[in-house]
Amino acid sequence: MGIKKPVIAVDIMGGDFGPPVVLPGALAAARSSNIDLLLVGRKEAIELELKQHDCSGVNFEIVHAAEVALMNEQPSDILRRKKDASIQICCRLVKEAKADGFVSAGHSGASVACGMFIIGRVPGVERPALATIIPTEKNPAILLDVGANVDCKAHHLFQFGLMAHPFAQDLLDISSPRIGLLSIGEEEGKGNNLVKESYDLFKLAKNINFVGNVEGRDLFTGDVDVIVSDGFVGNVALKLSEGLAGSLARVLKREIFSSTVTKLGAWLSKSAFKRFSRIVDYAEYGGAPLLGLQNIAIVCHGKSNIKAITNATIMAANYVRKGTNQRLTEAISANEELSRYSKAIKH
Amino acid sequence: MGIKKPVIAVDIMGGDFGPPVVLPGALAAARSSNIDLLLVGRKEAIELELKQHDCSGVNFEIVHAAEVALMNEQPSDILRRKKDASIQICCRLVKEAKADGFVSAGHSGASVACGMFIIGRVPGVERPALATIIPTEKNPAILLDVGANVDCKAHHLFQFGLMAHPFAQDLLDISSPRIGLLSIGEEEGKGNNLVKESYDLFKLAKNINFVGNVEGRDLFTGDVDVIVSDGFVGNVALKLSEGLAGSLARVLKREIFSSTVTKLGAWLSKSAFKRFSRIVDYAEYGGAPLLGLQNIAIVCHGKSNIKAITNATIMAANYVRKGTNQRLTEAISANEELSRYSKAIKH
Numbered sequence: 001m002g003i004k005k006p007v008i009a010v011d012i013m014g015g016d017f018g019p020p021v022v023l024p025g026a027l028a029a030a031r032s033s034n035i036d037l038l039l040v041g042r043k044e045a046i047e048l049e050l051k052q053h054d055c056s057g058v059n060f061e062i063v064h065a066a067e068v069a070l071m072n073e074q075p076s077d078i079l080r081r082k083k084d085a086s087i088q089i090c091c092r093l094v095k096e097a098k099a100d101g102f103v104s105a106g107h108s109g110a111s112v113a114c115g116m117f118i119i120g121r122v123p124g125v126e127r128p129a130l131a132t133i134i135p136t137e138k139n140p141a142i143l144l145d146v147g148a149n150v151d152c153k154a155h156h157l158f159q160f161g162l163m164a165h166p167f168a169q170d171l172l173d174i175s176s177p178r179i180g181l182l183s184i185g186e187e188e189g190k191g192n193n194l195v196k197e198s199y200d201l202f203k204l205a206k207n208i209n210f211v212g213n214v215e216g217r218d219l220f221t222g223d224v225d226v227i228v229s230d231g232f233v234g235n236v237a238l239k240l241s242e243g244l245a246g247s248l249a250r251v252l253k254r255e256i257f258s259s260t261v262t263k264l265g266a267w268l269s270k271s272a273f274k275r276f277s278r279i280v281d282y283a284e285y286g287g288a289p290l291l292g293l294q295n296i297a298i299v300c301h302g303k304s305n306i307k308a309i310t311n312a313t314i315m316a317a318n319y320v321r322k323g324t325n326q327r328l329t330e331a332i333s334a335n336e337e338l339s340r341y342s343k344a345i346k347h
Numbered sequence: 348m349g350i351k352k353p354v355i356a357v358d359i360m361g362g363d364f365g366p367p368v369v370l371p372g373a374l375a376a377a378r379s380s381n382i383d384l385l386l387v388g389r390k391e392a393i394e395l396e397l398k399q400h401d402c403s404g405v406n407f408e409i410v411h412a413a414e415v416a417l418m419n420e421q422p423s424d425i426l427r428r429k430k431d432a433s434i435q436i437c438c439r440l441v442k443e444a445k446a447d448g449f450v451s452a453g454h455s456g457a458s459v460a461c462g463m464f465i466i467g468r469v470p471g472v473e474r475p476a477l478a479t480i481i482p483t484e485k486n487p488a489i490l491l492d493v494g495a496n497v498d499c500k501a502h503h504l505f506q507f508g509l510m511a512h513p514f515a516q517d518l519l520d521i522s523s524p525r526i527g528l529l530s531i532g533e534e535e536g537k538g539n540n541l542v543k544e545s546y547d548l549f550k551l552a553k554n555i556n557f558v559g560n561v562e563g564r565d566l567f568t569g570d571v572d573v574i575v576s577d578g579f580v581g582n583v584a585l586k587l588s589e590g591l592a593g594s595l596a597r598v599l600k601r602e603i604f605s606s607t608v609t610k611l612g613a614w615l616s617k618s619a620f621k622r623f624s625r626i627v628d629y630a631e632y633g634g635a636p637l638l639g640l641q642n643i644a645i646v647c648h649g650k651s652n653i654k655a656i657t658n659a660t661i662m663a664a665n666y667v668r669k670g671t672n673q674r675l676t677e678a679i680s681a682n683e684e685l686s687r688y689s690k691a692i693k694h
């Protein structure tokens with residue numbers, strides 16, 4: 001494990017920009033972090049793009065995929081009917097142990113469906129979850145689920161927390177990440193029925209550091225490392241954050257450019273603005289780990305730039321090297337009785 | 348109606364700061380907008396505070412309330428056991444038609460409980476909802492429910508939209524406010540079960556302008572006037588927005604003050620920052636209307652300053668003058684069959 005280089009399958013056709021962005025992103029990751037690549041997509045498109053880049057020192061192989069998952073297709077249709085789609089082939093390469101994990105900026109619903117049914121879930125895991133890494137005032141934090149599961153039960157939320165535990169350990173390099181439940185009040189007993197039932201499970205959980213409920217305003221302070229919610233609330237929270245940061249930036253720009261003096265002020269303070277935008281830049285973290293599969297899977301934003309793909313590929317390799325998924329399996333297994341009990345009783 | 352001055356009962360004991368903030372806030376509203384006041388709270392505290400202010404030209408009456416609702420008390424306990432709490436007396440004054448509406452910055456759960464059981468609901472309304480007014484890049488928008496109802500059914504969300512319609516008309520002075528449903532994708536069929544069922548009701552609604560699903564990122568663009576969600580999601584969204592705006596401001600400040608040049612830049616552009624913070628300032632709108640009661644009720648943030656109380660009191664009087672609640676009653680009544688049908692079928 002320590003000697004073998006991680007092999008990452010990269011869906012070169014995925015994302016809004018395809019090969020011209022994904023390929024150089026993957027190559028940069030391979031060179032900087034000693035990763036072997038399987039480049040999955042249309043052979044001709046990949047070969048054509050490869051000519052534009054210096055590939056010396058990178059160990060890669062092209063794996064032809066005749067089809068591409070389109071954004072307007074249903075995940076289930078892609079899974080059933082598009083056997084040669086690049087995302088399906090990425091998952092098969094992982095399933096056949098030819099790759100240790102995959103990265104895709106394509107159709108995220110297809111990544112979830114193909115990951116779940118081709119690679120398969122960790123024993124005991126009922127619902128894989130998308131975990132996004134958000135910037136905070138201090139260290140980054142993990143918010144999950146952000147859209148893989150819109151209607152959840154308490155034991156799903158409980159497993160989301162268990163699964164995020166080892167990923168937060170490795171992301172932040174800490175032994176005991178603080179896990180909070182997104183609610184509308186800090187005290188036990190605050191929240192909707194789903195949150196209250198989940199709280200009861202977390203209180204009894206083994207080997208994790210549950211810190212109780214957290215509120216929307218705690219997401220960005222950095223005082224909690226993992227924030228657990230259902231996929232509907234998590235997705236609303238994520239998109240709201242992106243939207244609000246964008247709106248605030250536009251309003252500030254409009255106000256600043258309304259006079260010469262404020263414009264001069266903005267010019268002088270632009271290095272501060274630059275550092276500031278780096279903090280709110282999603283590309284810093286690259287992608288969202290899809291937790292609960294037998295192997296590592298990173299789902300990237302469709303709008304990912306080269307840097308985002310590079311960071312997502314490095315992230316995938318790091319989780320492979322650190323054996324994060326093994327610890328996820330242990331966390332699920334240590335708490336399996338509790339999950340099964342909660343699933344069995346009718347709420 | 349056009350001639351009679353609105354009478355607003357103000358809970359002088361409410362809020363983190365009590366009489367020294369609430370009293371001058373109410374007095375300023377009464378003077379600027381021709382409102383009669385009922386000042387509800389401990390007589391001695393109000394009389395003492397009144398000595399600090401110029402009350403000339405303001406028509407007011409003190410209504411003694413021996414008790415105060417405390418933040419750590421359950422709303423149901425306040426309702427049942429604290430008959431002399433200022434919030435209960437405010438509601439009784441409205442019920443007995445001695446006041447046209449009330450304003451309170453106290454325990455918001457107590458305001459909802461006392462409003463619902465003392466003042467009573469508009470016929471057909473099942474759940475009153477807290478509607479907060481949020482700043483956007485263009486005009487303000489209404490987000491509801493933000494916490495009165497954490498577990499909702501489709502017909503509740505449907506009624507939230509119907510109730511917000513006349514309030515948005517009067518807030519924005521437009522005839523046909525755009526009503527959107529907060530979800531995780533714009534297309535019909537996206538969202539959790541609750542949102543999908545609510546969508547079906549809104550599609551059939553009479554006399555409102557339903558524009559479909561909106562995402563978290565659409566909240567602050569100003570392209571929709573009313574955003575409907577359950578009280579859990581709405582409360583998370585509201586607190587997350589407040590928290591993120593605060594975190595971004597702190598990070599920007601830290602970056603700017605890290606060098607003399609950027610500090611000078613910030614000083615030059617400070618008028619832009621000032622205009623910017625006015626946009627994200629909740630005090631601009633004062634309070635959250637509690638929709639669905641027989642009369643106007645405005646619930647303010649516990650941290651409300653004088654300006655917020657003033658604006659909330661003016662808002663209450665404006666809604667009384669414009670007969671907003673009559674149009675709410677009509678909107679509910681025009682769609683009653685649909686609400687009743689949805690309630691009757693089992694989802």
